[in-house]
Every structure is written in structure tokens, then in C-alpha cells.
Amino acid sequence: MALPIFFFAVAVLAVFVVMPLFQPPEPLVKTGDDARRRVAALELEKVSYLRALKDIEFERATGKINDDDYEDLKGFYTRKAAEALEALDRLAGKRGGAA
Amino acid sequence: MVTLGTLSQGAALVFTLASMVLLLVGLMRNDLRWIRAGKRGLVAVAAFATLASIALAWLFLSDSFQVEYVASYSDRALPVFYKLTAFWAGQKGSLLFWAWVLAGFSALVVYNNRREPDSKVTAYVYLVLAGTLAFFLFLLTVVTNPFEVLGFTPPDGQGLNPMLQNPGMVFHPPTLFLGYIGFTVPFAYAVAAMVTGTTDAAWIRKTRAWNVLSWIFLTVGIILGGQWAYVELGWGGYWAWDPVENASFIPWLTSTAFIHTAIIQERRGIMRVWNMVLILLTFVLCIFGTYLVRSGVLQSVHDFGATGLGGYFLVFLGITLLGGLYLIAESYDEFRTPGTLESYLSRESTFLFNNVILLALAFATLFGTVFPLISEAVVGNKVTVGQPFFNQVNTPLFLVLLGITGVCPLIGWRKASPANLRKNFLRPAVGALVVGAVLVAAGIRQPYAWLAFTLAAFVAGTIVQEFVVAVAARSRLTGEASWNAALRLLWRLRRRYGGHLVHLGLVLIVVGIAGSSAYKLETQATLSRGESVEIGRYRLEYENFRIYDKFNRTVYAATLGVFAGDDRLGALDAERRYYINAKNPTTEVALRTTLREDLYVTMPGLARNGDITVKVAVNPLLVWIWIGGGLMVVGGVLAVIPARRKGRAS
Numbered sequence: 001m002a003l004p005i006f007f008f009a010v011a012v013l014a015v016f017v018v019m020p021l022f023q024p025p026e027p028l029v030k031t032g033d034d035a036r037r038r039v040a041a042l043e044l045e046k047v048s049y050l051r052a053l054k055d056i057e058f059e060r061a062t063g064k065i066n067d068d069d070y071e072d073l074k075g076f077y078t079r080k081a082a083e084a085l086e087a088l089d090r091l092a093g094k095r096g097g098a099a
Numbered sequence: 100m101v102t103l104g105t106l107s108q109g110a111a112l113v114f115t116l117a118s119m120v121l122l123l124v125g126l127m128r129n130d131l132r133w134i135r136a137g138k139r140g141l142v143a144v145a146a147f148a149t150l151a152s153i154a155l156a157w158l159f160l161s162d163s164f165q166v167e168y169v170a171s172y173s174d175r176a177l178p179v180f181y182k183l184t185a186f187w188a189g190q191k192g193s194l195l196f197w198a199w200v201l202a203g204f205s206a207l208v209v210y211n212n213r214r215e216p217d218s219k220v221t222a223y224v225y226l227v228l229a230g231t232l233a234f235f236l237f238l239l240t241v242v243t244n245p246f247e248v249l250g251f252t253p254p255d256g257q258g259l260n261p262m263l264q265n266p267g268m269v270f271h272p273p274t275l276f277l278g279y280i281g282f283t284v285p286f287a288y289a290v291a292a293m294v295t296g297t298t299d300a301a302w303i304r305k306t307r308a309w310n311v312l313s314w315i316f317l318t319v320g321i322i323l324g325g326q327w328a329y330v331e332l333g334w335g336g337y338w339a340w341d342p343v344e345n346a347s348f349i350p351w352l353t354s355t356a357f358i359h360t361a362i363i364q365e366r367r368g369i370m371r372v373w374n375m376v377l378i379l380l381t382f383v384l385c386i387f388g389t390y391l392v393r394s395g396v397l398q399s400v401h402d403f404g405a406t407g408l409g410g411y412f413l414v415f416l417g418i419t420l421l422g423g424l425y426l427i428a429e430s431y432d433e434f435r436t437p438g439t440l441e442s443y444l445s446r447e448s449t450f451l452f453n454n455v456i457l458l459a460l461a462f463a464t465l466f467g468t469v470f471p472l473i474s475e476a477v478v479g480n481k482v483t484v485g486q487p488f489f490n491q492v493n494t495p496l497f498l499v500l501l502g503i504t505g506v507c508p509l510i511g512w513r514k515a516s517p518a519n520l521r522k523n524f525l526r527p528a529v530g531a532l533v534v535g536a537v538l539v540a541a542g543i544r545q546p547y548a549w550l551a552f553t554l555a556a557f558v559a560g561t562i563v564q565e566f567v568v569a570v571a572a573r574s575r576l577t578g579e580a581s582w583n584a585a586l587r588l589l590w591r592l593r594r595r596y597g598g599h600l601v602h603l604g605l606v607l608i609v610v611g612i613a614g615s616s617a618y619k620l621e622t623q624a625t626l627s628r629g630e631s632v633e634i635g636r637y638r639l640e641y642e643n644f645r646i647y648d649k650f651n652r653t654v655y656a657a658t659l660g661v662f663a664g665d666d667r668l669g670a671l672d673a674e675r676r677y678y679i680n681a682k683n684p685t686t687e688v689a690l691r692t693t694l695r696e697d698l699y700v701t702m703p704g705l706a707r708n709g710d711i712t713v714k715v716a717v718n719p720l721l722v723w724i725w726i727g728g729g730l731m732v733v734g735g736v737l738a739v740i741p742a743r744r745k746g747r748a749s
Binding site for chain 1: 515
């Protein structure tokens with residue numbers, strides 16, 4: 001009983017594995033993939049700087065940083081978030097233009 | 100079932116190799132179809148590894164002693180529970196367990212990526228996972244087959260080592276292995292990031308849950324191992340700096356360092372190369388740990404079934420380490436970041452200092468562990484460094500680490516002003532000094548213990564203060580009641596407060612270690628019935644003796660009444676167990692645990708006239724080690740609960 005189960009499993013899984021090879025060809029790295037990845041990375045960067053802004057607000061409220069440092073850090077993270085947003089806009093413009 | 104198991108692990112190897120070929124062809128041809136086929140191959144490997152594992156478990160349950168591995172680690176009298184867990188009692192089963200879990204994890208990675216388009220990065224991730232799987236499946240299929248048959252069927256097996264017939268030992272190896280194996284996934288992502296030149300922190304974010312969960316499993320495994328040693332080995336301690344204990348502790352140290360600096364990369368985009376080095380080290384040390392567990396290269400309390408696999412492991416370790424270092428060197432310019440630490444007074448700096456200490460601890464422990472091998476290579480004989488070496492080197496480093504743990508939560512990112520530090524540290528520091536003074540007044544004079552307790556008070560103070568101030572701030576900003584604000588803070592900032600709980604767990608562990616090491620009491624006595632022995636505030640009276648059979652053993656139990664002054668607190672049964680198929684009897688620890696101290700009794704001697712020899716110890720505060728370990732795990736779990744996804748489509 002065990003052997004038929006094994007050979008059945010081999011047959012089913014072999015078909016499962018090779019099936020994609022019978023589909024139409026598709027490139028792994030498509031034109032525009034780099035841009036899409038760049039957009040995803042910039043989105044993450046933007047989110048991370050926005051989160052940092054919320055964090056420093058909380059750290060000021062809990063007394064870990066003083067007002068001067070808060071302003072300094074707020075400026076830094078706002079600038080970084082803005083840079084990410086600008087880069088995203090530029091990429092969106094390029095992709096819009098290309099389309 | 101023997102044939103099914105053998106064929107299944109063979110098929111798993113064939114499908115792994117096929118998967119690697121498919122992935123490589125896909126990468127070379129830039130063809131997505133081959134990548135899809137390759138990743139499906141990993142799912143098939145998981146199916147075959149599962150079949151092989153079911154077959155081995157079945158062979159244990161059905162007492163199939165014609166299989167050499169089953170005959171070596173089981174017998175007819177073994178309780179069913181231990182028959183199942185004998186699966187990983189020896190080297191062959193442990194390796195199959197490794198392969199099975201890694202195959203399952205690889206399939207899980209494929210599943211987790213189901214909504215994302217395949218890319219070069221994911222293709223390389225699958226390739227690294229498949230390569231690691233291929234190594235373990237090769238060992239199982241070609242070198243050390245768990246389904247090997249004897250050629251005859253013995254009437255009974257040799258049985259499981261009595262020391263392994265303990266619930267702690269049932270869960271300790273698999274949890275440790277889950278930790279070891281889990282780090283393969285972040286390692287695979289790190290390699291993929293280096294090969295493809297993906298310099299952002301995407302791989303860190305993607306593998307955060309894998310890192311933390313693997314760290315949790317490693318922590319649980321280490322704690323359970325300590326508990327097993329404490330209640331089963333009978334020497335009164337929980338950690339002996341045994342090579343195999345160290346082998347799990349070293350990657351725990353490097354992974355702890357990695358978890359901290361990964362936060363910095365996520366947050367600031369710096370320390371990219373450093374994180375690559377740390378994850379490479381952690382993965383290599385996990386493989387090294389697996390190798391040490393059953394290789395028999397170093398003498399250990401874990402030598403339950405060693406055979407020579409050393410050469411294969413060393414080659415794999417060499418390829419991984421050299422390959423990883425080559426990739427790091429090659430991608431160094433791409434990954435090097437212009438950003439620097441802006442101030443020594445910042446959270447980043449404290450993380451960096453903690454990294455230095457953690458790596459110093461890891462290096463010192465590794466050096467002490469492999470010293471016998473170094474000495475054998477240099478002077479021709481194995482010279483073992485004992486506990487004093489590890490304690491002398493590591494204790495001061497641990498205390499520095501504890502101090503840094505107290506500083507971390509109160510210091511802001513990028514830079515903190517001296518005025519803020521004074522404001523934040525004044526109360527915890529004063530509180531710790533008061534605790535220190537009280538301890539001196541209470542007679543605590545042992546320098547390391549005093550320092551450990553005082554620093555523990557400081558760290559606990561910083562954590563409590565941080566939380567109280569945060570709750571007050573939230574309450575002020577939102578108008579919520581304090582309890583509501585506290586709960587919401589814990590949940591909303593669970594990553595942060597999960598980390599704090601882990602630190603609090605560390606504090607409790609330090610308290611337990613300091614108390615039980617510095618103020619331990621021990622005595623030994625031979626008693627006739629009615630006689631008693633005194634230790635600390637306790638008196639133990641030998642009251643009764645019984646002999647009975649239970650499961651697969653005959654038990655000789657001495658009942659000792661426990662008294663404090665005139666109060667009878669209860670009774671303890673110290674046992675000697677004679678297992679069927681075991682050459683020597685084992686001692687079973689009798690334990691009375693309170694939050695204040697453990698009363699620990701073993702019976703190393705038993706005379707024909709009924710006299711018993713007992714070893715008695717009082718271990719102050721020891722239970723706090725297990726409570727602290729539990730708190731670390733709870734904190735880790737809290738930290739890893741993912742944030743709710745808002746609108747997947749967006």
C-alpha cells in the first residue's frame with residue numbers, strides 16, 4: 001500500500017512541478033521591473049520616515065528628547081520623507097509620460 | 100514503511116536538486132516559467148520530507164527493530180510519548196527533523212510570497228534554501244540513512260537513554276532546531292540581496308518575523324535545556340558551559356545583536372554591511388551548533404549517539420562562510436552607507452555598544468568551546484577550559500551588557516542631550532543606589548552579586564519609568580484613563596514594549612543567576628531512617644522508603660520530610676530509577692520550589708541496609724531564571740505580532 005502511495009505522490013508532484021514550463025514564456029525581469037521595485041522601496045522609505053516623525057513626537061512627550069532636538073530631528077525626517085515623495089512623484093511622472 | 104521512508108527522502112533529494120537546476124536555468128534564461136517550476140519543486144520537497152518523517156515515526160510506534168536507528172533508541176517498554184520523541188534522540192533522526200522543518204519553512208516562504216511577483220531576489224532566496232536542503236538530504240540519503248536495516252530483527256531495542264526520558268528533553272531539541280533552522284530564511288534573503296545588489300532594508304523588513312521567531316525558539320530551547328539539566332542531570336546546576344549548551348548560546352548572542360542592529364538599518368538605513376556579517380555569522384553558527392550536537396567532536400553531556408559527519412559539515416561550513424564573506428566583500432561598496440552615528444549619546448550608539456559586548460561574549464564562548472580542538476591541533480592533546488574560564492570572562496561582560504540594557508530605553512534616536520539624560524536617568528539611578536545600599540545593609544557583600552542586583556534594579560527602574568511616563572503622556576494627549584492608556588500603549592507599540600518585556604525577563608534571569616550562584620548552600624549526608632540533615636533554614640528527615648514499578652522502570656524512592664523550625668512544610672521523594680535496558684541507575688531530583696529559593700535533593704547512594712546518601716542544596720532565587728525566560732518569550736511574541744494590514748490593495 002505504501003509504495004503505490006509513494007509512486008502516486010511522485011507522479012502528481014512531478015506534474016505539479018513541470019506544469020509552469022508548458023505555459024507561454026514570460027520574462028523574469030520585465031521592462032519596468034526596476035522602476036516598480038524602486039517605487040516599492042521608496043514607499044517603504046516614506047512610511048518609515050513618517051513613522052519616525054510620530055516616534056519623535058512621542059519621545060518628546062515622554063521627555064527623551066528636548067524641544068531643540070525635536071525640531072532638529074523633525075526637520076531631518078520631514079526633509080527625508082519629502083525627498084522620498086518627490087522621487088515617487090518623479091517616477092510616477094516618468095511612467096505616466098512613458099505610457 | 101522502510102522502503103517508503105528511504106524512497107521519500109531520496110525523492111526529496113532528487114526534487115531539491117531538480118529545483119536548483121530549474122531555478123538556475125530560470126535565472127540564466129530570464130524565464131519566469133522555470134522559476135515557478137523551481138519554487139513548486141520546493142513544495143514537492145516538503146511533501147516528500149513529510150512522508151519520510153511519517154514513515155520514521157511509524158517505525159518507532161510499531162517497534163520495527165529491524166531498523167538500526169529504531170533499535171538503537173527505542174524498546175517495547177518505552178511509553179508511546181517517548182517513542183515518538185525518540186525520533187530526534189540520535190543524529191540520523193535529528194538530521195531528518197532538520198530537513199523536514201527546513202523543507203516546511205521553504206514551502207512556507209513560497210506560500211508567503213504567493214501575492215508578490217517573482218523576481219531575481221526571490222529566485223535566489225529559493226536557491227539558497229534549496230542548496231541548504233540539498234546538503235541535509237544528501238547526508239540522509241548517502242551518508243547516514245535513518246532507514247538503514249540491520250539484516251535481522253532483534254527481539255527488543257536498546258531503549259532510549261533514561262536521561263532523555265524527561266519532558267524537558269522532549270521539547271528542548273525540536274525548539275532549538277526550529278531556532279537554528281529558522282535563521283536559514285533571513286540568511287537566504289541576505290544572500291539574495293547581496294547577489295542582486297538590493298541595498299535597501301527590504302530584506303530586513305521581510306524577514307523580521309523569521310528573525311524574531313527563530314530567536315524565540317532558540318531562547319525557549321536554551322531555557323528548556325537548562326531546566327532539563329537542572330532536574331535531570333542531578334548535579335544541582337542548570338548551565339555548565341558544556342560545548343553543546345555553548346553551541347546554542349553563541350548563535351543566540353549573534354542573533355540578539357542582529358535583531359538590534361536590524362532595527363537601526365530599518366530606521367536609519369545604516370549598518371547594512373554589519374547586518375550582513377551578523378546574519379552570516381548567525382547562520383554559520385547555527386549549522387556549527389547542529390554539527391556539535393551529534394558529531395562527538397567534543398565531549399558533552401549530549402553525546403547520546405555520535406557518528407562521524409564532521410568532514411561533511413566542515414566542508415559545508417567552509418563553503419558557506421567563505422562564500423558569504425566573498426559576497427560581502429564584493430558588495431561592500433554598494434552596501435556601504437555614507438551615514439554615520441551623529442552622537443555617542445544616542446540609541447544607535449547604545450545598540451552598537453551592545454553589539455560589541457554581545458560579539459565579545461560570543462567570541463569568548465566560542466574560543467572556550469573550541470579550545471580543546473585548538474590545543475589538540477597545536478600540542479597534540481585536548482585541553483578543556485572549564486567553567487571558571489567562562490565565568491571569569493563572561494560575567495563582567497554580562498554586567499556591562501545589563502547596564503547598556505538599562506540605558507537603551509531612555510535614550511532617543513540620533514542624539515540625546517546631557518540634560519535629557521540627567522532628567523531620564525536620575526530616578527532609576529538613585530533608586531538603584533538605594534537598592535544597592537539596602538543590599539549592603541542586608542549583608543550582600545559578594546561583589547558580582549551586589550553589582551548584578553543593583554544593575555538589575557537600575558534596568559527594571561528604567562523600564563518601569565519609561566512605561567509610566569509614556570502612559571502619562573498618552574493619557575495627557577488623548578484624555579484616556581491610565582489603565583486604558585497603558586493597555587493601548589502595550590498593544591499599539593507592541594514592538595517596543597515587547598522588547599522592554601524581553602529586557603525585563605533578562606533582569607529576572609540575572610537576579611536568578613546571581614542569587615543561585617553566589618548564595619548557594621550544599622551539603623551531603625548518609626542517613627538511616629529517622630535521622631535528619633540540616634541546611635540553611637531547613638531540616639530534612641528520612642521518613643520512609645518504597646520500591647515500585649512504573650512504566651519501564653523500577654523506582655527506589657526515599658521520602659524526606661521537610662521542616663523549617665518545628666513546621667512541617669511537606670515531603671520530598673528522592674528517587675533512584677533502574678530502567679529496563681539501561682546499564683546504570685539514574686537519580687531523580689526531588690525539588691521544592693518557592694519564589695525565594697529551591698530546595699534540591701538527590702540520592703546518589705543507597706545501601707543494602709536501607710541507609711541513603713543524599714545531596715541537598717538550597718538555590719536562592721533560582722526560579723526567577725525560568726520566570727524571566729518565560730517573560731522573554733512573551734515579550735518576543737508580543738513584539739512579533741504583525742500590524743494589522745490596512746487595505747491590502749493600497
